[in-house]
Amino acid sequence: MGRTLAQAGLPLFAAALALPVIALVVAALAWDAASASVLREMAATVLPGYVWTSIWLCLGVAVAVGLVGSVTAVAVTLFDFPGRRTAEWLLLLPLAMPAYVVAYAYTDFLQFSGPLQTTLREAFGWQGRLFPEIRNPWGAAWVFTFTLYPYVYLLARTALAERAPQLLEAARLLGAPLGRRVREVALPLARPAIAAGIALALMETLADYGVVSYFGVQTFTAGIYKAWLVMDDRTAAAQLALMLLATVALLLWAERRAQRRLRFSAPRAQRQGADAQPARLTGRQVVLAWAVCGLPVVFGFVLPVAFMLRPLVQGWDELPWHAFVGWARNSLLLAGGSALLATGAALALAHAVRRAPSALNRWTVRVVGLGYAVPGAVVVVGLLLPVGWAQARWPDSSVSYWVTATVLGIVWAYLVRFTAVALQSVQSGYSRIPASWDDAAATLGVAGAALWWRVHWPLLRRSTLAALLLVFVDVMKELPATLVLRPFNSDTLAVVAHQLARDERLGEAALPALALVAVGLIPVVLLSRALRRGEAAAC
Template sequence: MLVASWLDPQADIWAHLRAHLMPLLVRHTLLMVVVVGLGVTVLGVGLAWLSACCEYPGRRWLDPLLVLPLAFPTYVLAFIYLGVLDFSGPLQSTWRGWFGSSPWLLEAMSRPGGVLFILTLAFYPYVYLLARASFISGGLAAFEAGRSLGAGPFQTFLRVALPMARPAVVAGLTLALMETLADFGAVSIYGYETFTTAVYRTWFGMFNLTAAVQLASILMLFILVLLLAERYSRDQRPRQADKRPSGHRIRLRGRQAWLATGSQALVVLVAVLVPLVQLLAWAWPNLGQITGGTMPRVIGNTMLLGLVGAVTVLAGGLLMLVATHKVRRRYLVLGELAALGYAIPGTVLAVAIMLAFIRFDQALGTALAGGLLALVLAYLIRFVRVAWGPLDSVAGRIRPEYVEVARSLGVSRWYRLWRVNLPLLWPGLVTAFLLALVEVAKELPATLMLRPFGWETLAVRIYDLTVEGQWQMAALPSLVLVILGAIPVVVLIRRATLVR
């Protein structure tokens, strides 16, 4: 659908876009990739090295908290910090009262470019988690080997430990940048023009779906470049023997120890505690509305859509598992297709699915466009990778002897599936369902653009209120969504054994 849309050029719209919007979109997109990419890499790798290989006061308490930014949707972090750092917000007002003028840093954070700081805070855990796992598996042993050869600590880290972790860092960076390019809520709240906001405005502002699809296809070029770069990095990585973690952490003392503790505590403060406290402060006067007005209906819509979407995504993940398990070639092909689906931004999916459904309705006389089917299909394409990953991981650890014993007893295939396979897959099923449920609940652009008329979810309610600048009214649905988003993060912390 993206390629076919160029058969209808839309010359008038593109004349306007080329003259007034395209240079700004390209400039903002490239700036976003460079700044956020550099930020998540430095922050994620630095925190991962401290967490995996060093010992300092408070490490066991701070390690799990560094993952909690994943529970905050970017649009929630965006409106919190825009309200806190705004010219009339508490920080700038207090500073002006003390010193007479606002500092340039707070003023810059409240402008459109401040969204780059928000995206860095929201997405650094992708790099942190993968780099931390790589450092634990062999980084400390390599560091000790380099030190034994007389190299200094910093030189050993740069020339030995970091290159070994490069594939993991690049994978985490790719995920973070794909999420950055796909973001719609945070950039909309800050007024930072990107391709995702341009797609939305072209469709709902200029009422031109074809031009919106064409803009979406340009955004997909950036996504494909990222995927190709990640694949090249994966193919170029050196083959290494498996290594066990040394278990002897680098014990930091004195100033180094307190710098490590302070840096992690500062990140937790800025990325978790400040947003959470501000949400509670804004939501506290309105807590009674959670059981009154339209809030129960909005929460019910979110849960219903989340359950339907999560069950559909889980079923798609199971089908992919059956089709790919122990079949290498299909595994690679379907795996790449699933990864591409997760990489497609919600705005791109929305316009492509809507255009396809409109043509389908015109050909068959149906009325599928604008219904829940289009929205659930978008969730399936976008998040099937989220469900397939945990299922495939658990299936790879199941010993084939269990299934062979059941087959030798003469039981049917469906009985084996019900009594043997599914119980063994249960941990992966729970994790996949929770991850899919929360991803569906937090998804904003596809829900906003494909939802049936009058269908409101927590994400849509938050977006509508924040666009109007009603931060305090948006705090209550945001708090509910953050609590929901914390569930899979807690599961991730427990299953990944982040505290060791």
């Protein structure tokens, strides 16, 4: 009986997580004259701006993250120079920075009344604005470039480390110079990985709300919130959300296709020979290598942290510590509870597929695994649409209250987005447990719950802890869904940082912003250690 309930419950859980997408599709199918009129009005007014701004922003980010990520990956993988190992993990640090925190930091330092322009005017007697306004699409592209390039760097670095050394050595023996070996051997090998990393960076760019809202950049995400919260037009918000979802689905398809192409080359050797080691750099080459690896870290981590520390230290005695405790408590409770629920669901799903790899279970896992690609703005609209339908159908019901005035709605949104993160980590742990061990345990009379507790769980502890930490950090940094669905008087660190920065109170925003950065360092440290262990095992 319990197994039957579990088998029925998992598809229902997947359906609940897929509800935002289902609601948007239903809204699109329920086409009428009013919907057509709204779409025509948007096409004549705001839609072209959303489309072109999103396109130009994505093009700028794609070129920049592709260039920065691939060049840094080549530098630390194919060349050897003093401090290379340090550069490998330093290049991961921008992963800890929420993009909107970087936007606040640069704005505070570079704006007209900021310390840089003020100091220059006082020192040289200059007048007026000395630097262009950073709050524009180009400023947003700068922020996204130096916070998202690690996606390309990580995938390209892995691809080059696994496939390039032996082929580069063969090209060297054939007389190809170093530059040609990099251009014609290494980069073509890494091209699918670079494409996959760019696709991931563009999904994050399109899903962002904090940067584009603060910079006044009119992308699809900003348009969705404006249509819903300012214009109170659910139909327009649903149509924009569906367009954004279709674009993200296209990018996800491109990323999956690029990931499949990563298998085109021969498997890596079990151990690199002495002749396939990275080329050693000397003299000016070392300085150039450190410039290539150091500038992205400086622009994406060091400078933003320094810019936020300045107002924090200057206003230390006036910081709202009492309120900060409440914001941190709300963030910790939401993040901790959501992480436990998401990881528990991931363990149940992964175990179900392990024990009964039926088509239904595999479909359930596939549906849940797509959740991370759904932008927060789409999740919000997709959850609130059915709430509005239910409230219109049953005016006396309390559906709206439970979703918008309690933690139910916001935790639901977190599970939609981040159960996929936990599932990926847990499935990675299961992949290292041979199926033959289950058969061996069965011959010893260990099955069912005992099999999971006595065999699987001891081997899944590390993966489960990683899943908990990753979901915890993602929930702490999540802004779009939290901004709309949080219960009254339960602000989180992300929401408060955004609101204070929007009100030009950047000094006060520094405290919650830097707290988010400190939390974000946790998965970066774990990732760096995991990469080191993987490289040590390969050698």
